[in-house]
Amino acid sequence: GAVVSQHPSRVICKSGTSVKIECRSLDFQATTMFWYRQFPKQSLMLMATSNEGSKATYEQGVEKDKFLINHASLTLSTLTVTSAHPEDSSFYICSAGGQPYGNSPLHFGNGTRLTVT
Amino acid sequence: SQQGEEDPQALSIQEGENATMNCSYKTSINNLQWYRQNSGRGLVHLILIRSNEREKHSGRLRVTLDTSKKSSSLLITASRAADTASYFCATGPTGSARQLTFGSGTQLTVLP
Numbered sequence: 001g002a003v004v005s006q007h008p009s010r011v012i013c014k015s016g017t018s019v020k021i022e023c024r025s026l027d028f029q030a031t032t033m034f035w036y037r038q039f040p041k042q043s044l045m046l047m048a049t050s051n052e053g054s055k056a057t058y059e060q061g062v063e064k065d066k067f068l069i070n071h072a073s074l075t076l077s078t079l080t081v082t083s084a085h086p087e088d089s090s091f092y093i094c095s096a097g098g099q100p101y102g103n104s105p106l107h108f109g110n111g112t113r114l115t116v117t
Numbered sequence: 118s119q120q121g122e123e124d125p126q127a128l129s130i131q132e133g134e135n136a137t138m139n140c141s142y143k144t145s146i147n148n149l150q151w152y153r154q155n156s157g158r159g160l161v162h163l164i165l166i167r168s169n170e171r172e173k174h175s176g177r178l179r180v181t182l183d184t185s186k187k188s189s190s191l192l193i194t195a196s197r198a199a200d201t202a203s204y205f206c207a208t209g210p211t212g213s214a215r216q217l218t219f220g221s222g223t224q225l226t227v228l229p
Contacts, residue, residue, distance in 0.1 A: 105162035
């Protein structure tokens with residue numbers, strides 16, 4: 001089945017530094033990828049839609065200058081948390097689908113646990 | 118904002134029993150999907166039901182969809198300890214967008 005690889009799985013960084021998270025579709029091309037954020041024992045909140053070759057679409061309340069998204073190829077999207085602060089600590093998950101539209105499930109990465117100290 | 122609400126928030130049952138989780142949503146949908154998440158991991162797709170379908174089966178899973186009530190249920194039969202996880206419903210909107218909106222989730226614990 002389709003596989004989405006997310007890296008790193010866990011990262012600890014100091015306040016003020018930037019962290020890059022990669023999301024790769026391993027056996028299919030993903031024109032669209034989605035980035036979610038999840039707080040402990042809570043649901044997934046969509047942060048942004050990453051579109052290959054164009055700007056990402058951010059959800060209301062998500063700072064685009066804080067969470068930089070780049071989707072440079074059909075198999076890779078990156079999320080960079082800039083100038084990280086402790087409140088950015090969270091579980092970040094990406095997802096991708098092979099087809100742009102239609103009734104098909106999304107495939108999720110295993111998530112990245114970010115801890116900002 | 119959350120599209121879906123799931124109940125119960127937490128469910129604890131004995132191995133071999135059936136587990137039923139419910140999901141309600143607010144807007145028109147193209148499909149409804151159920152996902153499973155083990156602690157600290159990504160989501161695994163379980164089953165997708167289209168808006169014109171009423172019931173779907175996959176192994177020990179049975180999903181129903183009532184679009185008039187904007188609700189869905191997930192039934193896991195003959196549960197196993199390995200079924201312990203969080204279960205989320207997610208709605209796919211009408212139109213061309215593919216973003217999913219997730220429900221609040223049900224934490225299922227199956228006791229051996």
